[in-house]
Amino acid sequence: MSSPPLRKPSRWVQWTVVPLLILVPIFYVIISAEQSRDGGEQKQKQAAATTLTYLWPTKVQRRIYEVPIPARSRPVAYLETNNWAASSLYVQFTTSQGGLDTFLAQVGSSRAALRDGAVTVSRKQARTVRWAFDSGQHWAGVRLEQHGDKPDHDITVDLSSPDAPVVYVVSTMDFG
Template sequence: MTCGADRAAAEPGPAAGRRPTAAGRLRRWTAAVLLTVIPAVYLAVSADQSHNVAAVRKLRAERAGLVHGAPSAVQRAVYEVPIPPGARGEAFFEANTWEKDSLYVQFTTTRAGLTGFLARVGTSRARLRAGRVTVRVPRGRAARVHWRFPAGRHWAGTTLPAPGLHPSREITVDLDDPREPVVFVVSTIRFVHYPHASQGPSTPSPSPHASQGSSTPSPHASQGSSTPSPSQSPSPLP
């Protein structure tokens, strides 16, 4: 019995052979660091993106250029561009600056669709001037809005100024195929930036004679003593 107990005491137990090695400690430390750092980085990136949603959206739009498809219902409502039902070949591009926002829209419609569109924006076919191209694409956006208006085609256009707070719209129609006119619209919203409120109306500084009353002496002014009092006498020069 004694020999068996001695052998059991001499044999290493399971825990004795499982001492943590340097590699194991490094793995556990690395895992702990990753579990702490990754969520923190994710939260930081998410917070930054949430504060820059508008900037990211603008950058994506600027890089994308003319997007094939109809603008959203909100964009159509804000810019007042009612694309007629059944239109095809839609494309749009939105540009935003400090002074104004612009939406470029094109679509192909029918005779009835063109008539309905013009009526909804407050004009008519009679207001379209033959041979006139009213849409203007700035040079800086020509690479993104690939609109060309070459001579020799049946162009017709009109311009709708902005009444009140509504957007202004430039409309040009390609009538080479009268059954399927192609419409180009640029709707622009301009912003009015008021100067900062001043500290209040500025009070004009009084003139040298303002505090002394009228420059014309009163007939009774000479009745007072012309000799200054001692307290009013000027101090002697040094």
């Protein structure tokens, strides 16, 4: 027994389905190419940055450099620098007292470890991002050195406004 002949699809189906089968992949390719191009331009801008960018660092950057910025911190700014010997992430943010305590706990420190009057960010590091640690502010800082492939942290906090401490962090990974 032979099977019945296949029924030819109606004209409207041919005129609708066939163009869709062609156009949908074309639009997908165009949109993907545009997104890819935009992503590359954004990465180039970030790599070429020489001053702080007033955005949150990416989750990947925060994880690699172990800089857990507390929720509701504003404004947040960062700069990443790289060379053959080291990579550094410079981060500045304003937070609350609770946010400061949370941040310090997450990097393995506490408010008690902050040395009153200490600016632990070096002059060279400060010049890189144009931070000025003037003598009229209430500074406190701590340097956290870690072993192995973990980053070191230079943390300086401006406690002049107790309800809104400003945190300056330089997280450095040495390759030497």
